[in-house]
Structure formats: structure tokens, C-alpha cells
Amino acid sequence: MIPPTFVFATCRPGAEAALKREVATRHGGLLTPAFMRPQLITWKVQGELPGHFRLGAWLAQVSGFSLGMAKTPQEVAERAAVVNAAVLNVIPREVSEEGADPETWARVDATGVEVRGLLDLSPKRLPNPGDTVVSVIMGAEGEPMLVGYHRHQPGDLADPVALLRLSLPPEAPSRAWMKMEQALDWLGIQKDIQGRTVLELGSAPGGASHSLLSRGATVFGVDTGAMDARVLAHPAFHHLKVAAGDLRPGMVPDQVDLLVSDMNLEPRVVCQYVEKFASRLRPLGLILTLKINSAKVEAELPDLIHRIRDWAPGPVYVRQLPANRQEVTLVSWQ
Template identity: 25%
Template sequence: MTQPAHGMLAYCRPGFEGECAQELASHDARLATGGFVRSQRDSGFVEFVLPDASAANRFADSVRWQDLTFARQLLRVRARVAELPREDRLGVLMPAIRTMGHGYLDAWIESPDSDAARELAGLCRSLGNALVAAMKRESLIDPKSTCRLHVCLTDAQNAFIAEAESDRTCRWPGGIPRLRFPAAAPSRSTLKLEEALLTLLDADERERWLKPGMTAVDLGAAPGGWTWQLVRRSMSVTAVDNGPMDQKLIDSGLVTHLREDGFRYRPAEAVDWMVCDMVEQPRKVAARMAEWLAGGWCRQTVFNLKLPMKKRFDEVQLCRNMIEEAVATNGKRIEWRARQLYHDREEITVFARTA
């Protein structure tokens, strides 16, 4: 059974459906689109229902995945499908896809990142291959299209049919970059900074802002997971931490280790980058980041905010306001991009620079 639907579908980290819903609702209030949330704890997704096609168009045109912190992906819902028959799922999906009235650059079948939905990985692969083949036979795959089709299986019998412009959505299925842990890195935290640089910067920005010979400070560096990402890009790093650093990083000749407190260290001159993954209350970290940015001690920064158990969305807003207000006192404004990465846990990762 297929029913037309108007709304948005956001993938998120299981357990953070409430924060994702709050974020979507804040945009809804700004746009006056009159939506409401359907969500279930630990499902890994949020459906934001909108009253009609006009409201859905306005929301989809105004809110990008790149603008959201707690969503890994944001899609425009076109239909809800229930009671998919095990023996002929394509027989239900294809008629619904035909009614969309246009072709797609590609088609993905995916499931949320929940324990239950994760068991659908094999079905997603096999059904995805069959769907793309069927769409090609009917000329519904169009290399000139800018729109991608997404079918989200919430279980083996229920699905959303959704779509999105390819340049406004995450380029990884499920919104999850599949990164391999580099054997030479001293800790798995290295994957957080790698994902942050892939997700929060575009290809042109990575080329311009991550050049060999640039200078960086890593606050709370030990044992060196984040420092490793900078060194592999041939940057000179001052690693600030009272704990020990990985000896191979020291031997690289690109790392200066200072056994100092990351909350007190101040560079002798401005650096290109400051990164920070210190375990501390988010407001204390935000105050330190504000000091660096307002003081012009770094040109850009990536840092983590470890979130409290309650009012996490409000805490993020408070930390952002703290930094923006501190920077504004020096006549600057802040460029802020934040995301709860796949490799994050109870935290978010922020890229910020002054403009």
C-alpha cells in the first residue's frame, strides 16, 4: 500500500531523534511551514510531516543537510509504503516511482543506523541492484538529472520513498562515510577529524586550507590521533598535552610536544589551524575556543563539544552564542558548521573560522 506524503526525512544517530526533531522544528518555526514530528526513540531517523506540497517545497528549498547539526542526511519524502510483499517488493515500488514524473541520477536503497534496521543491509544491497536495473530498463535513470532517489527501509515491509538534489545532500548512503582506521595512527579518534574534514569542508576548501607547510596547534593532543591527520598532510604541529605522545609522530620532525595545559596555552604567533578534542564541559571548551578565535590566534579550528545528558540542543545553541558574541566584540563574525559525526558519540564536532 502506497500513500503520497509531504515532508522531510532525516537520518540521525540513534538516541538523538529528539535533538534532530528540535532542529527541524526550529527551521519550521522560522519558515512558518506548519510541520510536526513523527519519531521513535533509537530508530535512527525522524520524519517531519508538512501539511502540503507547497510547504514541503519551501522547507526543502530553504534547509540543506549542510545546515543541520544532528542530521546525517535530509531528504524530501514523496510517499510512504506499507506492507511491501516479500515476494515482489519492486512490484510495489516501481509504480510509485513512475508517478514521480522524472528520472533520477541514481537510486539508493538504505536503512537507518539502528540495531533493527542494520539487519536489513543485505536486503538493501540486493533490492538496490534490482531497483536500479528496473529503472534503467524504463529509462528512469538519467545521467543528466541532479536528483537522487532514496528508498529508506525502516523494516522489511515498510519504507519511505524520498528524493533530494545531489548537491544538497550527503554523498554517502545513510549519511555515513565508511572510513578505514589507518594502522599507523595512534588512536581511533583520528577518524573523527578525518570525517570532520571530509564532511564539514568541501573539496576546494580542503585544497586551499590544508596545505603542506601550514602550522597547527592540537590542544589535548595525546596520544596524537588528531595530530596524525595534520602530520599526514605535512603540516607543522604543536601538540599540547601533559600526557605522552606517540613516538613515531615525534620522530616525524613535524611535531613539537609541549607538556602544558590546553586550557592555558597561548601561541607566540597566530597559526593556520587549532584543533581540540579535550574531555571537558562544553561551555568551558566553547569559552576557550572563543578566546582563540576572538584573539586571532588561529585562522580556523575544528573542535568537539561533549554534550550533557539533557537539553543537548539548547547547550549547542548556548555554546555557539558564546563564541559568536566573543568574536563580535572584536568586530568579526563567525562561520560555524557543526555536525554529530558518525564517529562521534555523545558529542558534536564543529568547524569555525572568523570572517
């Protein structure tokens, strides 16, 4: 196959400039920005990429090598045919916080059906590590589609379209419901929450707790703020109305399965608390929202995450999920 000449990445609305900065820091000299549309950036490869190259950008939702642009499903299939794809995702380029409109989803879905038919691919299949995934980034009507591919690796979003399709149900107490649902989907543990014990630092008003409770977890929520009445009334919810620094050993079980933090504190401070609780409670997994609200925090984050890898329960992955705003989600699962 011809060596890739362009790399692409999608991101959440408004994250384009920060993604370009992140890629410049990671791969400056190797990639130069080529083309930018809302929520889609491409870079020109300077020279040749190493065989194991991964964009590895936290702010990228889907990324890979470009196979070029295509105007019709037939052209998409021709472009995609040069790689031996196991999975094909058609992804709307622009998805606002409220989601994409029904017409966009109808075009996306129709294109997916047609191209998968041409390539004889199943619509249901999720990728396994090592599988080739073709991504078709679909913009406004009439705009050429970008066709790209990557090899699926642990830490990649297995089903980015499902994450983008998710919308906030009216009964969810906060947008954190979306963040939790997307993080569980990313980790692939949605069906593994039943019967688990979760400690959530920064739980009010309760969107994340609502997600976990409805999946059968017992949740200990730590927050001085008020919890939503429906969450409070749930028999498996325990509100510890204290700041994380005032939490004492007898207040929570000796061991928890999942440690969650969504505290709106500096990531450095969040990690001090989480490391302390993780050493005592030995969780199987972590789901941490790390707020990036300044250039200083953005610059400190790589070091901080490097240190988290030393004590996290399993491999650590970081990504800006569609529901994240000025923040990234860090997950780790044994």
C-alpha cells in the same frame, strides 16, 4: 509538483529522541513525528511549508522531503523521477559505530547501480549547491525503502555514504581519526591539508593528529595527556604538554591555518579558549567537537553557536557526524 507532506531525517544510533526534541524546538507546530525506526524519523507536515523550508537540525545526517516508500529499484526510480535529480545516494538505514555489514553494503550498492542506471545518473558525481539529491534509505531485507530528496546547500554532507563507509584503520591511535576524516570530507578540504599548520587543543592520544599528519600537515598538539608514540615520532608533530590555559604566545606559530579542539570540556569553556586563540592566530578554519553531555548544555548550545558566528573565520555549520557520540562537530572555513 505536489507540496511535500512528510519530512524525513537520518541520524546516528541512539540520537532519535534528541533529534525529535531538536525538531520540536525548531519547527514545533509545523511538523509532528509520524514514523520512527532506528536512525530514521519522519514528520507529517501540518499545513504548508514555506518555500525556503530546511529542517536545519544538527542531529540529522541527511534530511529532506519524502517522496514515499518503494519496494523495488523500479519503484524507487518511479518515485525519484518526479524530481530532476542530479545525484542519487542509497544510504543504509542502520549503521552501528562499527559500520554496516558487508551484505548490507552489497544490497545498498546493487540498488544504487540499478536505480542510477534507470535514471541515467552518474555514480561519481558529488552535488553542487542547488542540485537536487535523491536519498534512498534502505533498511533490513524486505523492508520498504524511503525515497526522499533535498536541494543541496553548503553545510549539507556532500557524500554521506562515504562518511558511513569509513572504518577505523588499525594504526589509528583513537576514534578521533574518524571524526577528523569525516570533518575534512564534510568541509571538502581533504586535499587542502598538505603544508597547513594546525593547532589542536585536546590532542591526546592522537587520532586526529594522525589523520592530519598523514595528509601532510604540521600539527601542534596541546594536551597534558600522553600522545601515541607513532604520532610523537612524526617529524611534523609538536607536543605542547600543557593545558590550553597555560599555552603562551611563543609556544606556537604567530598564525595557524586550522584551529581544532577536541577537549572534553563544556562547550562554553571550549569556546572561550578557541575564541581567544582564534583572535591571535587568525585561522582560516575551525573544527570543534562540542560535547553535549547534559540537557543544560543541549539547551545552551544554540546561543553559544550564535555567538561563534560573530568571530568565526567563515560560515559556521554544525552537525552530528557518524563518528560523533554525545557531541556535535562545528566547522567553519574561510
